[in-house]
Amino acid sequence: MSIDTLRDLMPAYAKDISLNLGSLASETVLNDQQKWGCFLASAHAVGFAPVVRAIEAAAGEKLSPEAMTAAKAAAAIMGMNNIYYRSLHLMKNQEYTTIPARLRMNVLANPGVDKMDFELWSTAVSAINGCGACMDAHEGELRKHGVPAAQVQTALRIASVVHAASRIAASETALQG
Numbered sequence: 001m002s003i004d005t006l007r008d009l010m011p012a013y014a015k016d017i018s019l020n021l022g023s024l025a026s027e028t029v030l031n032d033q034q035k036w037g038c039f040l041a042s043a044h045a046v047g048f049a050p051v052v053r054a055i056e057a058a059a060g061e062k063l064s065p066e067a068m069t070a071a072k073a074a075a076a077i078m079g080m081n082n083i084y085y086r087s088l089h090l091m092k093n094q095e096y097t098t099i100p101a102r103l104r105m106n107v108l109a110n111p112g113v114d115k116m117d118f119e120l121w122s123t124a125v126s127a128i129n130g131c132g133a134c135m136d137a138h139e140g141e142l143r144k145h146g147v148p149a150a151q152v153q154t155a156l157r158i159a160s161v162v163h164a165a166s167r168i169a170a171s172e173t174a175l176q177g
């Protein structure tokens with residue numbers, strides 16, 4: 001499976017999503033590791049099997065095994081952190097923000113790839129999972145290290161299109177079954 005295979009899963013009403021998949025796969029604002037890591041982390045964050053398989057196949061041609069693992073790790077750790085920190089952010093009782101999280105997050109310190117690439121992937125996954133606190137934290141780290149806004153925006157574009165493609169593919173699969 002490839003991005004073209006994924007594009008073929010998009011029905012006529014989702015032509016914009018298909019076109020966006022194609023243009024983002026050709027995007028040059030991010031290097032290949034940054035771009036395909038965003039695609040892969042986003043696919044794993046949504047978790048719809050046909051989309052994960054298609055993007056795994058495409059990313060496998062561009063990413064090292066270490067980067068593949070790190071992109072999946074970004075989806076995994078953000079899957080936990082986004083729920084925890086979004087909850088703290090939304091709760092009125094601020095006492096919870098003063099209590100240590102006591103959750104293991106070692107991969108954040110040693111992701112196995114360039115730290116800013118991992119931060120970019122974490123930002124994309126945090127957008128999918130809707131955690132404003134995490135998006136702000138990761139975007140702040142990126143900007144502090146000189147990552148341009150255009151690169152952050154591209155990661156968010158990839159996340160949004162992978163999310164939309166996954167939801168469309170899932171709903172079309174539901175109609176067939």
